[in-house]
Amino acid sequence: MSKSSYMQVDETADNEFGKRVRSLMELRSISGEELAGKLSLSQTAISKILHGKNRPRQHTFAKLCETLCQTDEERWMLVSAYTGLNSLPQSTPPPAGSTQAPRLDDLEYRAAGARLERTLVEKLEALGCSHIKAPYIGNYKTDILIEYESKRIALECHIPDFQPMKLEGLGDLLRALEKSDDCDHAYAIIPKETQIQYMKLKNNAELMSIDYLIDTVLKLRAPKKGR
Numbered sequence: 001m002s003k004s005s006y007m008q009v010d011e012t013a014d015n016e017f018g019k020r021v022r023s024l025m026e027l028r029s030i031s032g033e034e035l036a037g038k039l040s041l042s043q044t045a046i047s048k049i050l051h052g053k054n055r056p057r058q059h060t061f062a063k064l065c066e067t068l069c070q071t072d073e074e075r076w077m078l079v080s081a082y083t084g085l086n087s088l089p090q091s092t093p094p095p096a097g098s099t100q101a102p103r104l105d106d107l108e109y110r111a112a113g114a115r116l117e118r119t120l121v122e123k124l125e126a127l128g129c130s131h132i133k134a135p136y137i138g139n140y141k142t143d144i145l146i147e148y149e150s151k152r153i154a155l156e157c158h159i160p161d162f163q164p165m166k167l168e169g170l171g172d173l174l175r176a177l178e179k180s181d182d183c184d185h186a187y188a189i190i191p192k193e194t195q196i197q198y199m200k201l202k203n204n205a206e207l208m209s210i211d212y213l214i215d216t217v218l219k220l221r222a223p224k225k226g227r
Contacts, residue, residue, distance in 0.1 A: 015052030017081040024068040138180035154186040171205030
């Protein structure tokens with residue numbers, strides 16, 4: 001590998017840059033091997049970047065941003081970590097023209113949502129359940145719509161933030177989806193790491209894990225393999 005592709009950094013320094021790169025890789029569903037190919041680097045070099053042992057030089061960093069970033073906020077997240085301009089990220093995305101970066105938590109939150117949606121899609125496909133990604137139902141866009149036993153069920157992938165106002169907003173969205181002529185039921189899907197299998201909110205909106213959806217609500221079973 002060319003020595004000009006990356007430069008040495010202090011291994012004891014906070015690996016903020018590597019964490020942000022990893023979160024964007026998860027959000028874009030790009031593996032280390034795929035990223036190495038796009039940047040013309042070895043997988044070892046990518047691993048060192050992710051673990052804070054090396055930092056890419058500017059021409060490689062530019063290709064990294066082009067590969068992983070789709071918004072100005074995402075680019076600024078990488079730029080601020082790469083240059084060290086921002087040591088105290090803010091909790092919300094910056095306004096237009098701001099020099100403040102959003103918190104890494106915001107990016108990780110989105111990456112976790114993308115992982116949850118991928119896991120749900122993989123399980124539905126393995127069970128042969130028909131589904132549509134990101135459809136519009138009336139005036140609302142949902143994450144996944146499945147058709148099961150003549151019913152159309154909207155699924156919102158939700159990383160729990162149990163603040164009352166946010167739960168109320170989620171419940172309102174589920175109820176609005178169910179009122180549409182194109183949807184019979186709407187559920188919020190939460191990751192199993194929350195240790196919650198099922199929960200009903202005050203407005204009767206229902207949150208559940210993927211396993212609860214499949215085993216209890218849909219009662220799907222994996223197709224038997226042929227002999």
